[in-house]
Amino acid sequence: MTSAPDLPVRVPRPPRRVPERLRRLGRTAPLLVQSAVAAGLAYLVAREVLGHVQPFFAPAAAIIGLGASYRQRWRRAVEVVVGVAIGVGVGDLVVALVGPSVWVLVVVVLVAMSLAVLLDAGTVVVLQAGVQAAIVTTLVANPDDGLDRWLDAVVGGATALVVAALSPVGPLRRPREHAVEVLRTVASLLRDAVRACRTGDADLARRTLERARATDYALQQLRDAVAERQAAAALSVLRPVRSRRALADAATHTALDLAVRDVRVLVRRADVAVERDDPVPPEVLGLVVSLAEVVDHLAVGFDDPAQVEVLRRELVAVAERSSTLGVPLGLSAAAVLAQSRSLVTDLLRLTGLDAATAVGLVPRMT
Known part of the structure; x- marks a missing residue:
């Protein structure tokens, strides 16, 4: 006699605290x-x-x-x-x-x-x-x-x-919020991939890969928010101003979409490295950690004109470091390093650079 399958238990959503409710009221005001x-x-x-x-x-x-x-x-x-x-x-x-x-x-x-x-x-x-x-x-x-x-x-x-x-002012802050969320996810994925490689934790590597593959939802939220702003710009009497912002948001989505693709490939290679016991040199892993720190800085200073030059310098410094590691690279290490360099290029585009300029700031490997 077979037992009946366990039904999923729906966990009730915890009640919102007063500060969170006030923030929600502010967003919907x-x-x-x-x-x-x-x-x-x-x-x-x-x-x-x-x-x-x-x-x-x-x-x-x-x-x-x-x-x-x-x-x-x-x-x-x-x-x-x-x-x-x-x-x-x-x-x-x-x-x-x-x-x-x-x-x-x-x-x-x-x-x-x-x-x-x-x-x-x-x-x-x-x-x-x-x-x-x-x-x-x-x-x-x-x-x-x-x-x-x-x-x-x-x-x-x-x-x-x-x-x-x-007065189309309702959801116009949403693209920035979703972009910051994606950046924080990217930084977290990079750190977890490094930790999995350093410890040889296959379970962590697999979970990190699953999280990387699940980033489609966050990108879709950003895509929807960008479309909202574009529609608001088309509807608004302030169309020139709103249109410039909408174009900037569209560029942000494009760069972040490419950056997330880079991270997925990097995390996938980290999972393979752990599974096949193909070690990634500490120098490469240290570079990825530094890149995660810069991504954190991007999340904090995102869309802040005063931080643009500082963030570019940090990204260029990581790019220069990536070109002069001078350590033997196996297949997994080479793939992780290559994706890190691609990620730097796409993150540079978040600072307002076009694709050609961003690529030019990443030196060739020596």
């Missing part, structure tokens, strides 16, 4: 302010300009539109308007023909959501179609109110886009 301002403006426009008595969906649509990321705001605003149009249209038509009832409610919601699905609409459109159909069927006494609700959605969506264009 710009979006909260945008949402509040957009809600007020949308309500004001729908009531004072369009003359709607209770335009409650105008602020709701504005909040929904701003709740999406910058890459999704145009789409989300349009989806809200389309979803409302479908729901209101189906609801008004059916109620006008047969009158309101529970069964009419069921049919109207089903038809509205099905129509949205047939139109290959997104989740927001499908949900809004169902919600608005239900509201029109149960709450709207005057058929003309259905059109008012759709106009409120238009006002809310347009207001969300206007507010976002005037």
